[in-house]
Amino acid sequence: MLKLFSHAGRVVGRVAAGAAALAIGASVSAKAEDSIKVGVLHSLSGTMAISETTLKDTVLFLVDEQNKKGGLLGKKLEAVVVDPASNWPLFAEKARELITKDKVVVVFGCWTSVSRKSVLPVFKELNSILFYPVQYEGEESERNVFYTGAAPNQQAIPAVDYLMSKDGGEVKRWVLAGTDYVYPRTTNKILEAYLLSKGVAKEDIMINYTPFGHSDWQTIVADIKKFGSAGKKTAVVSTINGDANVPFYKELGNQGIKATDIPVVAFSVGEEELAGIDTKPLVGHLAAWNYFESIDTPENKKFIAEWQAYTKNPKRVTNDPMEATYIGFNAWVAAVEKVKSTDPDKVIDALPGIKVPNLTGGTAEVLPNHHITKPVFIGEIEDNGQFDVVWKSNGLVPGDAWSDYLEGSKDLEADWVKLKCGNYNTVTKKCGGS
Amino acid sequence: MRLSSPLAVLLLGLALFATLVPRAAHAGPYEDALAKFTTESYADTAAALGLLATSGNPRAVEVVDALADGRLLVDPAAGKVYIRGADGSLADAASGQPAAGVDAAALKAVRANNRVRGAIAAASGALSLFNPDPAKRLAAAQAVFKSRDATVLPALDAALAKETVPAVKQALATARAAIVIGSSAAPEAERIAAVATIADAGDQDALAVLQNLPPDAPASVKTAAASAIAGIQRTLAVWGVAQNVWYGLSLGSVLLLAAIGLAITFGVMGVINMAHGEMVMLGAYTTFVVQELIRAYNPALFDASLLIAIPIAFLFTGLIGVIIERTVIRFLYGRALETLLATWGISLILQQAIRTIFGPTNREVGAPSWMSGTVDVGHLAVTYGRAWIIVFAILVFLALLAVLRLTRIGLEMRAVTQNRRMAASMGIRTNWVDAMTFGLGSGIAGIAGVALSQIDNVSPNLGQSYIIDSFLVVVFGGVGNLWGTLVGAMSLGIANKLLEPYAGAVLGKIALLVIVILFIQKRPRGLFALKGRAIEA
Amino acid sequence: MSQTDTRKPALLGTGGLVFLAIVIGLAVLVPALNLLLPAGSALHVPTYLVSLLGKYLCYALLALSVDLIWGYVGILSLGQGAFFALGGYAMGMYLMRQIGTRGVYGDPVLPDFMVFLNWKELPWFWYGFDWFPFAAAMVLLAPGLLALVFGWFAFRSRVTGVYLSIITQAMTFALLLAFFRNDMGFGGNNGLTDFKDILGFNIQADGTRAALFALTALALAGGYVLCRYLVRSHFGKVLIAIRDAETRVRFTGYRVENYKLAAFVVSACLAGIAGALYVPQVGIINPSEFSPANSIEIIVWVAVGGRGTLAGAALGAVLVNYAKTYFTSGMLAPYWLFMLGGLFVAVTLFLPKGILGTFLEWRARRSAGSPEPDAPPAPGITAKPAE
Known part of the structure; x- marks a missing residue:
């Protein structure tokens, strides 16, 4: 009982501290002179709070750790937190506020594609840096943004390859189920093209889109069951987002679809999402990520221990976007130390080529296209809410900004080092969009 | 168990043999299967389960159950396999005897992925066709229906002969039909009869069996299947509305x-x-x-x-x-x-x-x-x-x-x-x-x-x-x-x-x-x- | 000041004049202080503030449009956000077409989101939006027509009170779902964004922003004058009568539904204009503008400011949104919903007529003798306990 409400006590304390800080606002801003400010742009209320709050805590945790090590360039780091409240225009407004009013030198933030699209013009106009830590649809490379989450080639394609292999069950029939927004649409377009190129027949692919927060999955799960009982091994590739996942998995469990019959591989379901579900009926369903909490490396163990100590919660899980935040933060620190300055232009130029260790025993290198190298892991859900890694990529996969499987983008290339261009057309030899 | 079927005789014989000659290591499929568990490869584990299902060894059920619950432990270095009991005690899987003096910390649980879990379901289906619990037998029949493993056919026939519970009997018959229908060794008449048995089941799975006849099936079987398919689809359409x-x-x-x-x-x-x-x-x-x-x-x-x-x-x-x-x-x-x-x-x-x-x-x-x-x-x-x-x-x-x-x-x-x-x-x-x-x-x-x-x-x-x-x-x-x-x-x-x-x-x-x-x-x-x-x- | 007092036929009254003076003053001062003074000066208005204030004023115009139908006709529309968003989309589509070959894929006709979802040609409903006058006309026509059709059905069948509120909510919810669909061709959840320029001016330039701000302030002033004119005319008197006793007005021979419909359409057009001005200033239009929660928030602004006072609605919109901006930064960011929620409850309990309404009442009571006939709170616009 105490455990349930201890958080509330801390909250009251924090509110009081916050009020006090507001009251002595003048002294705070005086102190800010000798610190480096870091912006945190994650929703703390509204529909996306469920995912983004953890990333806000992660940045605060990383800032704290860095300060323990003596800060950066001899100064303390100071995190400035704002709440864009899952409201997309508010994201742009808050980004502008962070950069011009609070004078932050870098921002860690955004989760949804639309929030990133909303703040992009602001970062370009005011020439600042955004680290974006979530797997996304690709098709973008901007000078002011660094994408530390997975591009489609670092997550979706390896997962499908695995399912087609003998270990994955030699899947012949595919359901591509997603929430109706850009990430699933693009990922499914890429996957459909890829599957067709691998000889899968058109009638063996079923594509289904549902709205955000869809909660009644009876019909769709029944359709999947029907589609899957045609005698060929069937799998579901799920790009279902956030809130809709819990009712989806509950319905799968209810209708008795086991992973041995129709495995579901998800790209948006991690440890955090599983914390809200009883995973016993889901054992064996899969997820593809670049990080799992269960991966047994010394770096990861240390990170988890420190994270749980920082949050004072021994059960707090870690997940893939957290690792991406960790990599982005360390890459930024390394770049700032390299050029001895927080000036965005210098840091942007210094970042490509920076190598920092990731949490799974490898190295994340920032590439000229502002994506990073990542290993790919496929994990099966276990009954304790964790993932058991059943496959891992051979070495690191470099992130690809423009998919080779989409007609519009197969000729495009991003290179901010040599070409100084995010969308260079290799056929027309021109940099588009400038 | 009445010794009426050849398989049961075989099983009993094997069991006797196993108890009489406990140290006969690397002598049969059971021992081969155990050896495969120690390689820590999903492919080998799945193959081992296939061997276990037809090994006839009475401990096979225990091994499969242990694997399903994550209680099957191996010592890769020594090539030994152990079963951990509910009370935490260890038993040597090869002999069934309690294993003393084994360092439990050095043992690793055999890991399962979906492929292995599928093999577990098929193996435990084949192994529990004679389970005294009718619910287990029903589950076994359904598992066999899913796996359609032709090697289980003799055991299935034996189980069908002595089954008394109607629901289980029907499930066994359907499972048998699903195997027979796709087997080119079976006589044509028997395969047509199998089509009818499957059509009686009348559900989505039955439809899948009928729709996936092997290409070399005789024309008569195909015709029978086609009309059965049409019938099932009509029924299912009505149920779909419901x-x-x-x-x-x-x-x-x-x-x-x-x-x-x-x-x-x-x-x-x-x-x-x-x-x-x-x-x-x-x-x-x-x-x-x-x-x-x-x-x-x-x-x-x-x-x-x-x-x-x-x-x-x-x-x-x-x-x-x-x-x-x-x-x-x-x-x-x-x-x-x-x-x-x-x-x-x-x-x-x-x-x-x-x-x-x-x-x-x-x-x-x-x-x-x-x-x-x-x-x-x-x-x-x-x-x-x-x-x-x-x-x-x-x-x-x-x-x-x-x-x-x-x-x-x-x-x-x-x-x-x-x-x-x-x-x-x-x-x-x-x-x-x-x-x-x-x-x-x-x-x-x-x-x-x-x-x-x-x-x-x-x-x-x-x-x-x-x-x-x-x-x-x-x-x-x-x-x-x-x-x-x-x-x-x-x-x-x-x-x-x-x-x-x-x-x-x-x-x-x-x-x-x-x-x-x-x-x-x-x-x-x-x-x-x-x-x-x-x-x- | 007063709105319905026949003894004072002046269009604006002192309160109205003060409001107009403030808005027009802002329209001149803010751009001037932004553009003319150097960034270091104490009086300099940073560009950040210009677009923020511009956003508030768009919301103020939107609130004004709600007050016209809610405060004076008694139509509680929980779908006003739909008209706002439609106006915004019309403007957004124009801005998208202006990008031309500067999109990341360099396609001269198709917007980026269509290219990477493999659209081959521009859908028919995108035709014409590259021409500003057409887009500007659509800013008025799209919300206006929707309001006309919807209102024509609803008012003719005498759907009133809470039934009307709920079906307006259903309307905006249906539009929300529709615009979320990528197959609709409006960019799905990502909406329309990454605009480059408007009428040839760089949309990110300080000058453009200042001009947009001035335009918004003028639109608000114009909208205010229009609404004042309407509610003080004979037409407005009938509207107020409908609000207070719809059945009686009908019995005296007025075609109630036509009056309501006209007000509803005007209000929708005003909301559309607000949306069109909003989009270039915030840089994105997305289906979440259709969300029913947004429309409820608009109602809340009006209630906070004072229903049936026009200027109060605008004031409420600015205040609530300023509170939102203020509370979502700094140490209190994680707890700002407590502040906002508490504010709403407190206003309802302690300032039942809203901020401006309460102020006017207080002033009226002070100047004893001549009771101020400000728009009284309307009788139940919804199912109240049956008496």
Whole structure:
């Protein structure tokens, strides 16, 4: 009982501290002179709070750790937190506020594609840096943004390859189920093209889109069951987002679809999402990520221990976007130390080529296209809410900004080092969009 | 076990052999299988399971069960396999003898992935065809039906010969038919008979078997299969409609639960209660807290956790409702639209309060065992969880109706909402009745939260996702009429589910909204309009 | 000041003049202080503030449009956000077409989101939006037509009170779902963004922003004058009568539905203009503008400021949104919903007529003798306890 409400006590304390800080606002801003400010742009209320709050805590945790090590360039780091409240225009407004009013030198933030699209013009106009830590649809490379989450080639394609292999069950029939927004649409377009190129027949692919927060999955799960009982091994590739996942998995469990019959591989379901579900009926369903909490490396163990100590919660899980935040933060620190300055232009130029260790025993290198190298892991859900890694990529996969499987983008290339261009057309030899 | 079948004789013989010669290592398939477990490769593990299934060794069942539960341990260096018992003791899988002096820390559990789990199901199916428990035999028959492993055929024949339970017998016959139908070794007549057996099963799986005949099947078998397929598809199409209606009832009962509390606070009292969804959410969180306490202090009660949560959720959210009514709403009677503003503010506060207390992420509310699983009614797959929610929604509705019709407080509520001043002059404490009515509506919303925690996210946003639908249901049914809410919820649910297969989830929902908008033009006071002077208010 | 007092036929009254003076003053001062003064000066208005204030004023115009129908006709529309969003989309489509070959894929006709979802040609409903006058006309026509059709059905069948509120909510919810669909061709959840220029001016330039701000302030002033004119005319008197006793007005021979419909359409057009001005200033239009919660928030602004006072609605919009901006930064960011929620409850309990309404009442009581006939709170617009 105490455990349930201890958080509330801390909250009251924090509110009081916050009020006090507001009251002595003048002294705070005086102190800010000798610190480096870091912006945190994650929703703390509204529909996306469920995912983004953890990333806000992660940045605060990383800032704290860095300060323990003596800060950066001899100064303390100071995190400035704002709440864009899952409201997309508010994201742009808050980004502008962070950069011009609070004078932050870098921002860690955004989760949804639309929030990133909303703040992009602001970062370009005011020439600042955004680290974006979530797997996304690709098709973008901007000078002011660094994408530390997975591009489609670092997550979706390896997962499908695995399912087609003998270990994955030699899947012949595919359901591509997603929430109706850009990430699933693009990922499914890429996957459909890829599957067709691998000889899968058109009638063996079923594509289904549902709205955000869809909660009644009876019909769709029944359709999947029907589609899957045609005698060929069937799998579901799920790009279902956030809130809709819990009712989806509950319905799968209810209708008795086991992973041995129709495995579901998800790209948006991690440890955090599983914390809200009883995973016993889901054992064996899969997820593809670049990080799992269960991966047994010394770096990861240390990170988890420190994270749980920082949050004072021994059960707090870690997940893939957290690792991406960790990599982005360390890459930024390394770049700032390299050029001895927080000036965005210098840091942007210094970042490509920076190598920092990731949490799974490898190295994340920032590439000229502002994506990073990542290993790919496929994990099966276990009954304790964790993932058991059943496959891992051979070495690191470099992130690809423009998919080779989409007609519009197969000729495009991003290179901010040599070409100084995010969308260079290799056929027309021109940099588009400038 | 009567020694009537050759296989049983074989099994017994092998068992005797194994006990007589315990040290005969690397002598048969059983030992080969054990050796394969030690290589830590999924492919080898799956192959080992195939060997175990036909090894005839009596310990094979034990090994497969241990693997399924993660109790099969190996020492890769020594090439030894151990089984950990329920009490933690180790036994050598090769000999069955207790293993003494083994360092348990050095052992690794054999890992399973989906491929291995599939092989486990097939192997344990083949191995438990003779299990004394009919339920296990039924599961075994279904596992064999899925795996269609031709090597199990002799065992299947033996099991079929001695099976007495009709349901199991039928499942065994279907499983046998599924193997025979695709086997080119079987005589043509037998394969045609198999088609008939499969067609009798008549479900989606049977259809899959018939649709996937091997290309070299004789023409006569193919013709028989084609006509059987047509028959099954006709039947399934009819059942498909029934299935959609069932889904619709299920969705309707969810809508009813979400809306019925609102039918009181909004429909009867006229408060535009934007915090209604948050009352549902509080009910869901109450369920979570109750389950946490049960898990911590008395796990044995877990199956009863929802039943315990219902009254607690009712009282808790009812109390919150009374507090809201006494501190805010009561100053706003006669200014209905201002309740919208105040309750909207309250809903923001409640959401954020839950977010700060419990964190922004989803909370896990488990399903008691009696709410998990499915039962087939004809070709209708009825999930227990959904069935209980329908029953529960109806019970809540009837209980509420009874309270309003049959109790004194119900009478007073109706009196106050119909004519406040008259009621007051008859000696009814209208203040108290207002508080109780709002509390009742809120409490009912809390109960709905207990049910919704079973099918949806338990998160601070839970209430938001139901508020629009709830208002729509109440208005569609007719404000101030409980029966209207019932009919409104059920018809919206069924219409939604009948539209969904044709239009898709999104367009179906849009079409439904447009239909409701047009319907309101036809009947501007909803389905069940209140008659008399009340409508001019 | 007064609105319905026949003894004072002045269009604006002192309060109205003060309001107009403030708005027009802002329209001149803010751009001037932004553009003319150096960034270091104490009086300099940073560009950040210009677009923020511009956003507030768009919301103020939107609130004004709600007050016209809610405060003076008694139509509680929970779908006003739909008209706002439609106006915004019309402007957004124009801005998208202006990008031309500067999109990341360099396609001269198709917007980026269509290219990467493999659209081959521009859908028919995108035709014409590259021409500003057409887009500007659509800013008025799209919301206006929707309001006309919807209102014609609803008012003719005498759907009133809460039934009307709920079906307006259903309307905006249906549009929300529709615009979320990527197949609709409006960019799905990502909406329309990454605009480059408007009428040839760089949309990110300080000058453009200042001009947009001035334009918004003028639109608000114009909208205010229009609404004042309407509610003080004979037409407005009938509207107020409908609000207070619809049946009686009908019995005296007025075609109530036509009056309501006209007000509803004007209000929708005003909301559309607000949306069109909003989009270039915030840089994105997305289906979440259709969300029913947004429309409820608009109602809340009006209630906070004071229903039936026009200027109060604008004031409420600015205040609530300023509170939102203020509370979502700094140490209190995680707890700002407590503040906002508490504010709404407090306003309802302690300032039942809204901020401006309460102020006017207080002033009226002070100047004893001549009771101020400000728009009184309307009788139940929704199902109140049946008497």
